Structures are given as C-alpha cells and as structure tokens.
Amino acid sequence: MKLLARLFSALTLVALICAIWIALLPQRPTAPDRPAPDPAVLTGPVDRILIEKSARRMVAYRDGAPLKTYRIALGFAPDGDKRQQGDGKTPEGIFRIDRRNEASAYHLSLGIDYPQAKDRARAAAEGIDPGGDIFIHGQPNQLPRGILLPGDWTAGCIAISNAEIAELFAATAIGTEVEIRP
Template identity: 65%
Template sequence: MRRLARLFSALTLLALLAAVAVLIWPRPQPALPPSPPPITALIGPVDHILVEKAARRMTVFRDGTALKTYRIALGFAPQGDKQRQGDGRTPEGRFRIDRRNDSSAYHLSLGLDYPQPTHITRARAGGYSPGGDIFIHGQPNVLFGKAPLRHDWTAGCIAVSNPEIEELWSAVALGTTVEIRP
C-alpha cells in the first residue's frame, strides 16, 4: 500500500511539475502581422484631385486613374460658388495646391491658389473681399484624438479625417491640380 501511495505521490508531483512547466516555459510567440505599407505605397503620388461638393466626395487620381475616394466636409453654407469672405462657401473651379502648412490650427493643410484673378476682379467690382486661405485639411487640433467632424463645418475649406489628411499630405505635391465641382 505504501508503494502505491508513493507511486501516486510521485505521479501527482510529476503532473504538478509538468503543469508549472507549461505555465512558465517560454513559448514561441506568434508572428506579428506584417507592418502596413507606407501611406505613399497605398495611393502613391497624386496628380489630380476632384471634389464633388453635392456628393461630399473627393477622389484622387494619377494619370487619369482613380486611386482613392474620401468622404469630405465643406463650408457651413456649401451651396454655390464662394463669393466673399465669410460666406461659408467652398469655391468652385480649377485650382492648384500652392502651399503646405504643418503648423496650422487644423491637422495638416494643403493650400489652394484661391482667390484667383477672376475672384479678385469680381470682389473689387462688388466692393468686398473674396476671402482666401482655402485648404484641404484635417480636423481642428483642439479635437485631436476625437471622432472626426462629419457635418459641413469649415469656413469654406475641404475637411477630411486626420489619418486621411496624413495620407494625402504624403501623396500630394505642390502644383497638383484640384477641380471643385458643384
């Protein structure tokens, strides 16, 4: 009987040691998923941007091929072409990216060459300012880390989420054409 008790104790001890070994023994770690490709690899360089205001859609192109489409927010009064400073409208027409601002009040900004001579002439004839500082930008920096604003909230700019403007920032160069349709 003692022999059986010792055998049982030895087997119990072995089982306990095996259980402890399983818990503390280093196990191979599962392979991490591959890192996502750099943002520029996702969409590559962009040579044209099409903004369709009524659809709240912006599509980026390279050599006539659509690369990606983004949902956008516009000025707080988006119907119609921008006429003057403070009207809350997003201008319509053909523009170019003429500046980049990584220190704006919004997360990264790509500036449009608005106002153009026709806008300035029209505004002078009417005795008002055409406005300016129209950008494609991310969310207000004061909201960093919060859900993006999706309603029309800008003063006339084109807004996307912060990850989207980071993607665009890396793929859009100075001189890129921007077409804004009603």
C-alpha cells in the same frame, strides 16, 4: 492622491464638455449615394484631385486613374460658388495646390490657390473681399484624437479625417490640380 483625483475629474469634465459640444453641432444627413471611404492606403504621387461638393466626395487621381475616394465636409453654407469672405462657401473651379502647412491649426493642410485673378477682379468690382485661405485639411488640433466633426463645419475649406489628410499630404505636391465641382 487628491491631486491625481482632481486631475482625473478635470479631464473627465473636459471630455464631457467636448462630447456635448460635438453632439450639439448641426448634423447633415448622409446622402444615399455617398460612397464608403476606400479602405486602401494611398501610396505614390497624386497628380489630380476632384472634389464633388454635392456628393461630399473627393477623389485622388494619378495618370487619370482614381486612387482613393474620401468623404468630405465643406463650408457651413456649401451650396453655390464662393463670393466673399465669411459666406461659408467652398469655391468652385480649377485650382492648384500652392502651399503645404505642417503647422496648421488643423491636422495638416494643403492650400488651394483661391482667390484667383478673376475672383479678385469680380470682388473688386463688387466692392467686397473675395476671402481666401482655402485648404484641404484634417480636424481641428484641439479635438481629442479620432474625433471627426459631423456635417459641414468649415469656413469654406474641405475637411477629411486626420489619418486621411496624413496620407494625402504625403502624396500631394505643390502644383497638383484641384477641380471643385458643384
């Protein structure tokens, strides 16, 4: 009985620490024009993804028709195009999904082919590292189920809820176009 009580106390303490940690993360105000998430479940293949950084919006398309809209979190310093490793920016431009990771540190992830040749050439000319490993992904695996980190918290990736990345992951193939606008 004492072991069960200690285990319950430890779990309660961990939950409290997680709640305090999440509450202390910087909050980004919600933009007034931010759309509500589309409640419809995404079905069938996606052939294009449009990310609008300033609106914190991602739209999945098939044959030019929007299928689903998602609210997103970005890198911790989202304004402007990604220049180098560690700048906290999400890159801008036209990319492709180039890898799928079911064993990600985040709940599922779709890799974007950044840096591209022009990014590597620019970075080499400036003597900097362009960064890489940009993904569309869910929440960190260590968070309790259902928790959604507030604000822009990634290192440059695009984050959505775990349920949303599960449906997008199922509908998105390698080669899918991803356009990221300012």
